[in-house]
Amino acid sequence: MSGADAVKEDRLWQRHADMAKLGGTPRGGVNRQALSAEDAAARNQLAAWAKARDFDVFTDAIGNLFIQKSGTDPALAPVLSGSHMDSQPTGGRFDGMYGVLAAFEALEALDDAGVKTKRPVMAVAWTNEEGSRFQPGAMGSAVFAGACRLDDMLGQKDWKGIVLKDALAETLKAAPAPIRDGAPGFPVDSYIEAHIEQGPRLETAATTIGVVTAIQGSRRYIVEIDGEEAHAGTTPRAARKDAYAAATRIAAAMYEATADADDTLRFTIGRVDVSPGSPNTVPGKAVFTIDMRHPDNAVLAAHEAKLEAIVAAKAPPCPARIERVTNVPPTDFDPTVIGLVRDKAESLGLSHMDMPSGAGHDAMHIARLCPTGMIFVPCERGISHNEIENATPADLAAGTRVLVEVLEALANR
């Protein structure tokens, strides 16, 4: 029996149901924010399952939780797989949790099938991926990869003023695990993260496996336009400096400029503030946000240049400013890992397609350390960060079977 054959769809589904009780909401979602009592309960549950298998369990100084199935050569760095167990305040059952439970199912399946690997295979639950309670998100993987300093993170406060260090101590007291000495981070051979897509592409294409090639880059802007307040009844068009008319010219041109033929560029105006906001006063100010994402940094740069040209051309007679507030470059995944995911999906007879990830993930940080990739499975109507988030037992199991095959291949390299 292969590892993939040993994946048990029912067991995996039941574990999602068990975990959904920890922080479960009346509407069927979860509220299991980072370093809460619910997060501690999920850690205890995972550790209990691991201990029943005699897998090693340990944590690090930022609270990342690791579960190890030993390899045959103790000198080799482990192959790592996982995601996160914390949720949005009104989150779903699958976001993050699927990647952790798929990794754990992979360890169990390898164990059940009696598969020995050269390298250890490890599951991980990264601390605080969502960033809804403590900023920034993807914190545990960022500290592990050295992208954020541990001390800075320990000093972060939630909106009630609770310091992360205290919340972490509380969590580790409630969910104790041996702590690995020293700063977080240790040599890792490779990393692969399973996740629900959080978008509609797989479902729309009736495809089971997303072969994730990259996490797209994102840039965020604030466009601010100054007008002049004036009486809506008495001020001729020629005498107006209408901040919202200028904002509309800019927005209309940008929607047009970003309508790429292959529908890969993501362009969103999500927040719009017009003041004074009186129906019979010409707006004196308009401010809006732009969120722009693409897997190719050059495409983002080209559209930033378009934005600058459009604002310069369309804002007059109103002065306007563009502030770039974030610029996260794309993360390209490792060709070997990408190729393995594609090949294993193919050999398992699963439909698959290459795609970038629209959202950020812990894999973004770990890709700086070692060859990294991701596996997506469909989620219902692409809805995520929502209590009605849903996925099918069959798709979750299919993704896990691909994961087992990839982990086994990587662990025997």
Added chain:
Amino acid sequence: MSGADAVKEDRLWQRHADMAKLGGTPRGGVNRQALSAEDAAARNQLAAWAKARDFDVFTDAIGNLFIQKSGTDPALAPVLSGSHMDSQPTGGRFDGMYGVLAAFEALEALDDAGVKTKRPVMAVAWTNEEGSRFQPGAMGSAVFAGACRLDDMLGQKDWKGIVLKDALAETLKAAPAPIRDGAPGFPVDSYIEAHIEQGPRLETAATTIGVVTAIQGSRRYIVEIDGEEAHAGTTPRAARKDAYAAATRIAAAMYEATADADDTLRFTIGRVDVSPGSPNTVPGKAVFTIDMRHPDNAVLAAHEAKLEAIVAAKAPPCPARIERVTNVPPTDFDPTVIGLVRDKAESLGLSHMDMPSGAGHDAMHIARLCPTGMIFVPCERGISHNEIENATPADLAAGTRVLVEVLEALANR
């Protein structure tokens, strides 16, 4: 000496300065809201000036204040002129007050010049034109003309819960005047109201007298567009129902459709609400207001039809609704009165131009009763409803000279 020759620029300017002390603000404007202690002080001041001339002073059940210079034929209905003395909370010295003081200056000038008219000539200060404390505005003239019921208005409350009836009683106690029995309203031969333009057209055209042909009609709409909230990073354009993208398509098309060659149509989007208002969430809802004004009701109707067609064409895939919240038809002024204003400006050697009024005025209601017109004079940069509102002594006097000539002509018909 003619009545126009007897207009005293200095006296008129000084009276504006005297009135500006009643409710005067540190920034040089006035806060003299309807039926306040400041309003009562202005009433007392006007009545004191009138009594010094032996003009008759009386009020009516809604507090409109009348000052009469008798005519030679007591059987004839009076010619009426005036405006309002109440202000916005941060209003200027000239809005409304100019029309009252110009009318009073006209009475004095006729008196000083020894001009006798067949009909009485009356000045009026209408109650609560601004509507900033008690709704609706133009209340005194509306009750006088029968457009609003007296009892309904007496029951109106301000934001502190004070009932208008009580505020009016308080005001008339502080500024007593003989009360004319019965419901407000009596036969009037004709009405002419002087006012600052509250827009920039006269100043821009370096013209002194605006011959007001009409008060433009206004229609107000709320456009409401439903989208579907979605992740800005993961949702392809083809899968989005972006309420703000739809709003932008509609707004852009409407700005274009309303760009008339003669710059007469006033089109304003003043309030825009986009929700949930998160930079990385595709908007699930967009709501915006449209304020549209034109002197010709057919033009308004045609553009309402365009709005309907544009929303139907541009909103999809988002459902959208248009709600028309107000529809005030244009007020066309009387050709005889318009002609008199034009002719008298011409014979006084004053530059003049025909124009509609962009804002509403008390003349709107009185035009239902009798031949009516208005005279505009320039205000600095068109700024009104603002403490920095300004006008020149020469322009105010010029408008008053036209007013005197028109009143004399009407009163001798």
